[in-house]
Amino acid sequence: MAKTYSSFEEIEHDLKKYDLQRQISLEEIKLLKTELKEDLQPYQWVSTIFSAVKKYGIYYLIKRIFK
Numbered sequence: 001m002a003k004t005y006s007s008f009e010e011i012e013h014d015l016k017k018y019d020l021q022r023q024i025s026l027e028e029i030k031l032l033k034t035e036l037k038e039d040l041q042p043y044q045w046v047s048t049i050f051s052a053v054k055k056y057g058i059y060y061l062i063k064r065i066f067k
Helices: 007-041 042-064
Strands: none
Touching: none
């Protein structure tokens, strides 16, 4: 739906608002990119692997105890 403007001030106000929204969105994208890079670092994978091994090890230990 098209907006009807009655003055250049309204147009300028909306343009500034949209520019700020665009800048905020770009900064959010940059932050997400940085977070993704950090999540894909090798030390994150090692932590995940240790967590999985620990869970499996506890499960295996409990299974062996009750046999």
